[in-house]
Amino acid sequence: MAREIGDIILDLKGVSLSFGGVKALTDISFDVREHEIRAIIGPNGAGKSSMLNVINGVYRPQEGEIVLRGEHFSKMNPYKAACAGIARTFQNIALFKGMSVLDNIMTGRTLKMKANLLQQAFRLGAAEREELAHRAKVEEIIDFLEIQHIRKTPVGRLPYGLQKRVDLGRALAMEPQILLLDEPMAGMNVEEKQDMSRFILDVNDQFGTTIVLIEHDMGVVMDISDRVVVLDYGKKIGDGTPDEVRANPEVISAYLGASH
Amino acid sequence: MIYRENGQFKTTYKTDQQIFPILQDRWAVLVLIAFAFVGIPLLVDEYMFRAILIPFLILSLAALGVNLLVGYCGQITLGAGAFMAIGAYAAYNFAIRIDGMPLLGALLLGGFTSALVGIIFGVPSLRVRGLYLAIATLAAQFFWDWAFLRIKWFTNYSTSGSVSVSNLEVFGWSLDGAVDKYLFCLILLVVFALLAKNMVRGAIGRQWMAIRDMDVAAEVIGIRPMYAKLSAFAVSSFIVGVAGALWGFVHLGSWEPAAFSIDRSFQLLFMVIIGGLGSIMGSFFGAAFIIVLPIFLNQFLPWLGGLAGLSISVATVSHIEFMIFGALIVFFLIVEPHGLARLWSTGKEKLRLWPFPH
Amino acid sequence: MAFFLETLIGGLMAGMLYSLVALGFVLIFKASGVFNFAQGAMVLFAALAMARFSEWIPGWLGVANPIIANILAFIIAALIMFVVAWLIERLVLRHLVNQEGATLLMATLGIAYFLEGVGQTIFGSDIYKIDVGMPKDPVLMLESVFEGGILINKEDFYAALIAAALVAALALFFQKTGTGRALRAVADDHQAAQSIGIPLNRIWVIVWCVAGIVALVAGIIWGSKLGVQFSLATVALRALPVVILGGLTSVPGAIVGGLIIGVGEKLSEVYLGPLVGGGIEIWFAYMLALVFLLFRPQGLFGEKIIDRV
Numbered sequence A: 001m002a003r004e005i006g007d008i009i010l011d012l013k014g015v016s017l018s019f020g021g022v023k024a025l026t027d028i029s030f031d032v033r034e035h036e037i038r039a040i041i042g043p044n045g046a047g048k049s050s051m052l053n054v055i056n057g058v059y060r061p062q063e064g065e066i067v068l069r070g071e072h073f074s075k076m077n078p079y080k081a082a083c084a085g086i087a088r089t090f091q092n093i094a095l096f097k098g099m100s101v102l103d104n105i106m107t108g109r110t111l112k113m114k115a116n117l118l119q120q121a122f123r124l125g126a127a128e129r130e131e132l133a134h135r136a137k138v139e140e141i142i143d144f145l146e147i148q149h150i151r152k153t154p155v156g157r158l159p160y161g162l163q164k165r166v167d168l169g170r171a172l173a174m175e176p177q178i179l180l181l182d183e184p185m186a187g188m189n190v191e192e193k194q195d196m197s198r199f200i201l202d203v204n205d206q207f208g209t210t211i212v213l214i215e216h217d218m219g220v221v222m223d224i225s226d227r228v229v230v231l232d233y234g235k236k237i238g239d240g241t242p243d244e245v246r247a248n249p250e251v252i253s254a255y256l257g258a259s260h
Numbered sequence B: 001m002i003y004r005e006n007g008q009f010k011t012t013y014k015t016d017q018q019i020f021p022i023l024q025d026r027w028a029v030l031v032l033i034a035f036a037f038v039g040i041p042l043l044v045d046e047y048m049f050r051a052i053l054i055p056f057l058i059l060s061l062a063a064l065g066v067n068l069l070v071g072y073c074g075q076i077t078l079g080a081g082a083f084m085a086i087g088a089y090a091a092y093n094f095a096i097r098i099d100g101m102p103l104l105g106a107l108l109l110g111g112f113t114s115a116l117v118g119i120i121f122g123v124p125s126l127r128v129r130g131l132y133l134a135i136a137t138l139a140a141q142f143f144w145d146w147a148f149l150r151i152k153w154f155t156n157y158s159t160s161g162s163v164s165v166s167n168l169e170v171f172g173w174s175l176d177g178a179v180d181k182y183l184f185c186l187i188l189l190v191v192f193a194l195l196a197k198n199m200v201r202g203a204i205g206r207q208w209m210a211i212r213d214m215d216v217a218a219e220v221i222g223i224r225p226m227y228a229k230l231s232a233f234a235v236s237s238f239i240v241g242v243a244g245a246l247w248g249f250v251h252l253g254s255w256e257p258a259a260f261s262i263d264r265s266f267q268l269l270f271m272v273i274i275g276g277l278g279s280i281m282g283s284f285f286g287a288a289f290i291i292v293l294p295i296f297l298n299q300f301l302p303w304l305g306g307l308a309g310l311s312i313s314v315a316t317v318s319h320i321e322f323m324i325f326g327a328l329i330v331f332f333l334i335v336e337p338h339g340l341a342r343l344w345s346t347g348k349e350k351l352r353l354w355p356f357p358h
Numbered sequence C: 001m002a003f004f005l006e007t008l009i010g011g012l013m014a015g016m017l018y019s020l021v022a023l024g025f026v027l028i029f030k031a032s033g034v035f036n037f038a039q040g041a042m043v044l045f046a047a048l049a050m051a052r053f054s055e056w057i058p059g060w061l062g063v064a065n066p067i068i069a070n071i072l073a074f075i076i077a078a079l080i081m082f083v084v085a086w087l088i089e090r091l092v093l094r095h096l097v098n099q100e101g102a103t104l105l106m107a108t109l110g111i112a113y114f115l116e117g118v119g120q121t122i123f124g125s126d127i128y129k130i131d132v133g134m135p136k137d138p139v140l141m142l143e144s145v146f147e148g149g150i151l152i153n154k155e156d157f158y159a160a161l162i163a164a165a166l167v168a169a170l171a172l173f174f175q176k177t178g179t180g181r182a183l184r185a186v187a188d189d190h191q192a193a194q195s196i197g198i199p200l201n202r203i204w205v206i207v208w209c210v211a212g213i214v215a216l217v218a219g220i221i222w223g224s225k226l227g228v229q230f231s232l233a234t235v236a237l238r239a240l241p242v243v244i245l246g247g248l249t250s251v252p253g254a255i256v257g258g259l260i261i262g263v264g265e266k267l268s269e270v271y272l273g274p275l276v277g278g279g280i281e282i283w284f285a286y287m288l289a290l291v292f293l294l295f296r297p298q299g300l301f302g303e304k305i306i307d308r309v
């Protein structure tokens, strides 16, 4: 791989989050380096999705802070996160189901579109030009993800695997620096998983996007990630390269404990 | 002419993004608009204009506004009638209090006022959704019903509580005859429909729909719910307000607050549901349906009753109308949430494939 | 002071009835996620049935005793409301499971129109009387404490008593009986409840029946006071802000919210109304609820929910 892993771009410090009495995350700290693929694993309910939600401001942690490129955020919100170049996909597909594939991906360009309401209503030159320019960009993503044939289809009608791909496309349209993927391969067959792995590696490689990935398939995780964080019951029980994590006795017991 | 898009290759994104990408559709719409402007005035009598066509145009405009908010942005409103009232009374006050205020100016200012109030009543939508929001819009309805009845300033201290306007004129064109009124409303409707279509197929429309379909995901990709929702409230209230002003000025001429009661709000919502949530065209279908059905029932039911030897009173007809509307709402929500507009496009789809359905 | 107290008590008594109607809302919402906009139409429908049957029955059976006529009419009206509940579940709710709240709300709006139409087609649309022997005369109370005492409307007093009794009965039903427990399980988690064998559809029919009875009682009370007419449907609309105030899912919230709205309406009408031209009780409750929404969207007693993603 040509990419160089860089400095720490995202640093989480002592994050704790609870819902009423349920402690979803307890004092979690870890960092993510530029251009790396960082995986988060753990049994069901370990707090993985909650972790991503904290990173892009959907959930507000009670304690801890997020340091993004040296900037401290004790209160992140989704809009700030998006402006800071963080994109994500969702575990339970969260596409805009009344809209076509093309429109779904176009929404990813929102932050980059500047024409105001009146210009859009009258479709004045500027608005029209902007629309076309972004359409061209979105077509590149459509080509990249090989979904040309369904660009006009309402996403609600697509099979699950393709929906996951569109979800990724929408995130890519933001041209993010950090991409958070929540179980991008859940429920896919082997072939679809291979495709998705390839897309993830390509994104990382071609655009240098830093990727934080949650995945249950150990084979995939070990294959594509640079470093892995392991969560269990909201606590961090392991952190390191795939080989280190695999050898960690606590991780082994958590997985054995969870799998019978 | 066969309805086909074969051979109509789109070589640029621009042609692909036209309002009607299919050539036949473009022609059909142009012919329809030409007919509305030229054909109808030649064919139709005064009664038809006043009882059906003018109300149809104005309520279509209002339904269009409601559809932007409910159908596209997913924010339910039970207070559209109040915003028609705001448009009408604001326009009235601008017209009588500012010397030489032109009609068009008053109408648009009515729309702006309505938009402003819409933004204020839209604020709760930032905190609450669906059901709770319905209550907020009902609050608007009841409050404004009351305000226009009890705060005399709004009605310029008229003793009867009703207000009236006369001598409507636009750039020297006086809107005395029914035909003139019809044409004026038609022009406004066409213009607003075009602007609305541009919005919903552009960036702002995508933001609205994103908020409607999955608000958390929308926020995560950088859509600000505040901007998206309040802009929907503003644009929708603007259009509804202009429709209200037209209803007062052009259709009624003189009116009381009861013209914009909660029943009007429900009626508009029904138009949108029956016509098709999230479809510009659907707003027109819905308005036409809801205006024509009662007229049809008023003719048909007494005739039917006559056959059976019953005499059916006007009151009974209106109760049966209630039943039918209620049943239709439930029917459409269950069977075809996209309303008449979807039935229409399914029909077109079939036609496109005909005679080889696969 | 005496006047203030009089207004306050009047408000509390009116509020009790709002609490009752709001409870009907809350039960349906908890069990099926439906915000029942048809509650008002149900009140009208039930009251129409009650009024007309109590009028017709003496003629049909040849009994002149109004008590028997009223009891029979009540039973028939209750049965009709059960049929309505069953039909609503069969024809509407069943087909709209897992739809969004807003869709369900619009569906109940359709139901409301339908019921109003059917009710008036069958039972007529004039103003009808319900006479269940509610006393109409006012009484003076607390003459020893205040000069001149305070005037309480007996009718309101009994109405409040009946409403309170029904509210208590419903709360007990919800907390203590097996059906009530099943209902709460459904409210907490539809799927889980279904997986342990609680029949969702039956629960829905039950809550709609309960709402039907609530509507009938409210219809009789309001109807005997105001006459049975179309505007009854809008009186019930006034109970809507109550659930906003109390929180859509909270039984105590409905009760407390009802009282607050009742008192707020009366006090505002008496003290604020004259300043702005009167008639403000129609919107005051709504505005109160609206302001409340801004600061506490989940209501007084509702739980705060963070969406899962």
Ligand SMILES: Nc1ncnc2c1ncn2[C@@H]1O[C@H](COP(=O)(O)OP(=O)(O)OP(=O)(O)O)[C@@H](O)[C@H]1O
Residues within 6 Å of the ligand: A019, A022, A023, A024, A042, A043, A044, A045, A046, A047, A048, A049, A050, A051, A091, C306, C307, C308, C309
């Ligand atoms: N919005 C919420 N409200 C209440 N509790 C929540 C919420 N989101 C998550 N939780 C709780 O937090 C804990 C962690 O959930 P989370 O979804 O982060 O787990 P996960 O590791 O992603 O699990 P899975 O592998 O099943 O996706 C769980 O106990 C869950 O019930």
Ligand SMILES: [Mg+2]
Residues within 6 Å of the ligand: A048, A049, A050, A091
């Ligand atoms: Mg998860």
